[in-house]
Amino acid sequence: MDSPVAAFTYEDAMTSAISDVNSRPHFANLLYEKRGAIAYVTVNRPKVLNALNRATWLDLRAAFEDARDDAAVRGVILTGAGDKAFVAGADITELAHVSAVEAEASSRFGQSFLDLIENLGKPVIAAINGFALGGGCETAMACTIRIAAPHAKFGQPEVKLGLLPGGGGTQRLPRLIGKGRALQLILTGGMIGAEEAHRIGLVNEIVPAAELIQRAEAILHEIAANGPVAIRYALEATNKGMDTSQSEGLALEASYFGLCAGTEDKKEGTSAFLDKRAPQFRGR
Numbered sequence: 432m433d434s435p436v437a438a439f440t441y442e443d444a445m446t447s448a449i450s451d452v453n454s455r456p457h458f459a460n461l462l463y464e465k466r467g468a469i470a471y472v473t474v475n476r477p478k479v480l481n482a483l484n485r486a487t488w489l490d491l492r493a494a495f496e497d498a499r500d501d502a503a504v505r506g507v508i509l510t511g512a513g514d515k516a517f518v519a520g521a522d523i524t525e526l527a528h529v530s531a532v533e534a535e536a537s538s539r540f541g542q543s544f545l546d547l548i549e550n551l552g553k554p555v556i557a558a559i560n561g562f563a564l565g566g567g568c569e570t571a572m573a574c575t576i577r578i579a580a581p582h583a584k585f586g587q588p589e590v591k592l593g594l595l596p597g598g599g600g601t602q603r604l605p606r607l608i609g610k611g612r613a614l615q616l617i618l619t620g621g622m623i624g625a626e627e628a629h630r631i632g633l634v635n636e637i638v639p640a641a642e643l644i645q646r647a648e649a650i651l652h653e654i655a656a657n658g659p660v661a662i663r664y665a666l667e668a669t670n671k672g673m674d675t676s677q678s679e680g681l682a683l684e685a686s687y688f689g690l691c692a693g694t695e696d697k698k699e700g701t702s703a704f705l706d707k708r709a710p711q712f713r714g715r
Contacts, residue, residue: 468505480519506651518567538597569598580640586622659714
């Protein structure tokens with residue numbers, strides 16, 4: 432129910448993930464495909480509610496690195512196989528046997544992977560089709576936008592195992608829903624449903640389960656109609672600005688605004704507006 436766990440060092444994990452991209456076209460624990468400008472990543476361990484073990488974390492990193500490096504991919508949809516779980520948390524059979532040193536290393540690896548999702552430079556939509564607990568909730572929070580089926584459940588139940596969230600839960604959750612609400616969820620280890628998650632701002636929309644992927648695709652298509660460089664810089668400005676003061680964030684915003692103004696996309700976007708035609712952005 433926690434974030435990533437496994438008996439491996441941070442350096443070993445990074446090396447393994449990179450080699451996976453080069454040597455393995457298919458993933459044992461994921462379904463990964465690209466259709467048009469969208470990459471689809473599905474955690475495929477439904478018998479264990481898509482729990483995250485070491486191999487799954489490595490598969491996820493490899494898939495997202497591939498999506499990041501493919502210029503044809505404009506956005507990613509992340510979901511879980513089956514209709515019960517997005518990701519129900521960590522694989523407890525691994526968690527039970529890690530040492531303190533191993534746990535810290537795996538936490539750092541998980542945090543670095545979720546930073547990769549958050550700073551992919553392309554929008555990532557979490558299509559939450561069931562339980563999103565522990566590392567699953569943390570994974571969803573790293574995504575750009577979260578949409579949820581009505582039966583989805585959210586929580587950080589790590590304290591029930593004598594742990595605390597290790598994949599960014601203590602940091603991203605307060606930033607999304609406020610310190611008081613976040614601490615209540617973290618310290619009680621309780622779960623909330625989709626309606627409450629939507630009310631407090633943890634998810635953007637509630638969508639019928641059968642329409643979840645279709646709605647995620649529609650959002651990505653709407654985003655993809657805009658300038659790719661502007662999208663990337665808007666993501667960077669927002670993410671980096673959240674870690675600074677407002678005045679520093681405003682200075683950062685002005686810098687990115689200037690960078691955008693020097694692009695071919697800006698020339699095309701403004702010309703198309705004045706000519707009353709659809710823009711043809713080229714991402715430069």
